[in-house]
Amino acid sequence: MFEVLMSEEQKKLRDEVRDLVKSVPRQMILDMDADRITFPTEFLQEAGRRNLLGLRFPRQWGGRGLTWNEELIALEEIGPLGICFSCQYSLVSIVGETIKVYGTDEQKEKYLKPTLAGTRFCAEALTEPRGGSDFFGATSTARRDGDYYILNGQKRFVVGAEGADYFAVYAKTAPDAAPHESMSLLLVDRGEGVSVKHVYGLMGARGNGTGRLLFKDVRVPAENLVGEEHQATKIFWQMMIPERLASGAVSAWASLALVARYANRRKAFGQTIRNYQGVNFKIADCITKLDAVTAFAHTVAEIVEKELGPAGYRRRLVSEVKKFSTQTQWEVLNDCMQILGGIGYTNALPIERELRGSRLCTIWTGTTEIQNTIIQHEYFKEVLSKGVEGRDIAADVPLTEEELSEEIIYE
Numbered sequence: 302m303f304e305v306l307m308s309e310e311q312k313k314l315r316d317e318v319r320d321l322v323k324s325v326p327r328q329m330i331l332d333m334d335a336d337r338i339t340f341p342t343e344f345l346q347e348a349g350r351r352n353l354l355g356l357r358f359p360r361q362w363g364g365r366g367l368t369w370n371e372e373l374i375a376l377e378e379i380g381p382l383g384i385c386f387s388c389q390y391s392l393v394s395i396v397g398e399t400i401k402v403y404g405t406d407e408q409k410e411k412y413l414k415p416t417l418a419g420t421r422f423c424a425e426a427l428t429e430p431r432g433g434s435d436f437f438g439a440t441s442t443a444r445r446d447g448d449y450y451i452l453n454g455q456k457r458f459v460v461g462a463e464g465a466d467y468f469a470v471y472a473k474t475a476p477d478a479a480p481h482e483s484m485s486l487l488l489v490d491r492g493e494g495v496s497v498k499h500v501y502g503l504m505g506a507r508g509n510g511t512g513r514l515l516f517k518d519v520r521v522p523a524e525n526l527v528g529e530e531h532q533a534t535k536i537f538w539q540m541m542i543p544e545r546l547a548s549g550a551v552s553a554w555a556s557l558a559l560v561a562r563y564a565n566r567r568k569a570f571g572q573t574i575r576n577y578q579g580v581n582f583k584i585a586d587c588i589t590k591l592d593a594v595t596a597f598a599h600t601v602a603e604i605v606e607k608e609l610g611p612a613g614y615r616r617r618l619v620s621e622v623k624k625f626s627t628q629t630q631w632e633v634l635n636d637c638m639q640i641l642g643g644i645g646y647t648n649a650l651p652i653e654r655e656l657r658g659s660r661l662c663t664i665w666t667g668t669t670e671i672q673n674t675i676i677q678h679e680y681f682k683e684v685l686s687k688g689v690e691g692r693d694i695a696a697d698v699p700l701t702e703e704e705l706s707e708e709i710i711y712e
């Protein structure tokens with residue numbers, strides 16, 4: 302968020318999160334990137350201890366009753382630690398959202414509260430080996446058997462497959478029904494029948510034990526059903542708000558500042574490289590882009606928080622934030638590396654790690670292409686549902702109606 306727009310309380314919160322971020326040992330960051338750590342337990346515990354997880358959740362369940370803007374402020378501070386940390390921070394908010402909105406009080410007590418306290422760790426299991434984009438084509442099943450569901454199937458790329466205590470799992474409870482009326486959401490404890498079949502070697506965003514989970518005849522208590530049976534579509538869409546809006550937090554500022562300091566000192570041809578327009582114009586473009594993302598993300602955060610406008614309109618904006626922010630930060634980090642020259646490509650500076658992590662962001666939580674399908678779909682729906690608003694510019698041309706009818710041909 303632009304600092305000049307922050308209230309005193311927001312600045313205090315930002316400083317609290319800054320303290321948390323500074324408390325993370327350098328070795329932990331290195332160990333996560335080297336996959337020597339497979340789950341950032343201490344980070345989540347410490348964030349929970351400081352009451353910094355799930356800021357926008359009600360106090361009753363351990364949050365602070367704040368808003369989306371504060372969650373983004375926190376993420377903007379956490380981002381420079383690396384995408385693996387901000388991902389874990391956001392998972393609390395993503396899985397927590399489903400329980401907050403659709404869960405029972407018992408589920409809130411048993412799962413939400415300890416998750417926000419940093420004593421019980423969650424993960425989300427949506428993607429299947431057969432595909433992530435086609436979410437409603439899932440094949441995992443949960444068959445009702447008395448007081449239990451019997452869960453079978455596989456989920457892939459699950460962050461926390463190795464470290465989480467429980468998983469939010471979407472499965473077909475009505476496999477023969479229409480896709481949007483076939484799924485349910487279950488909270489599945491790690492236990493009998495739940496196994497990690499593969500842990501992925503990742504380009505970046507390491508240290509989270511991202512793996513493929515196998516569910517084999519897992520007996521899930523029926524009380525772990527979130528919301529109504531077969532009605533997970535609306536839960537999915539609710540979940541996609543934190544899933545995607547969290548990407549709006551700009552974390553690349555720290556990298557850009559590092560690069561600006563470097564450019565201010567590094568010399569080539571007898572001058573600091575900062576003096577070359579090939580360098581400083583790149584920095585200017587990066588600043589502009591990051592400011593634009595920040596302004597857009599916080600505006601949408603407010604719209605989402607206040608539930609302004611129709612749901613489809615908000616969905617479009619959230620997808621735009623996700624697309625715009627992740628693409629922009631990837632571009633900015635690329636420019637950062639270019640400005641550093643060869644040393645930027647080495648591990649003498651953290652930009653290569655940031656760049657590797659950033660590459661994931663246009664892929665997960667719905668690829669850029671999937672965001673585009675949503676954006677265009679919602680826009681067409683919106684624009685075609687109403688007539689021309691404001692001036693009808695189609696008529697502002699030097700052709701007669703008759704000429705137009707001969708020139709504007711649709712089929």
Ligand SMILES: Cc1cc2nc3c(=O)[nH]c(=O)nc-3n(C[C@H](O)[C@H](O)[C@H](O)COP(=O)(O)OP(=O)(O)OC[C@H]3O[C@@H](n4cnc5c(N)ncnc54)[C@H](O)[C@@H]3O)c2cc1C
Nearest residue numbers: 425426427428432433434458459460664665666667668670
């Ligand atoms: C490191 C990592 C961590 C992840 N963490 C999690 C997690 O914790 N939990 C979880 O459930 N998932 C997780 N994911 C999964 C992630 O969300 C999916 O990878 C992503 O949604 C894409 O699904 P897919 O990989 O199956 O690609 P596919 O769905 O096979 O898509 C392949 C390509 O086709 C394109 N495409 C597909 N359909 C369309 C269409 N209709 N129009 C245009 N283009 C299309 C896609 O954009 C993509 O470029 C993670 C992934 C990674 C890599």
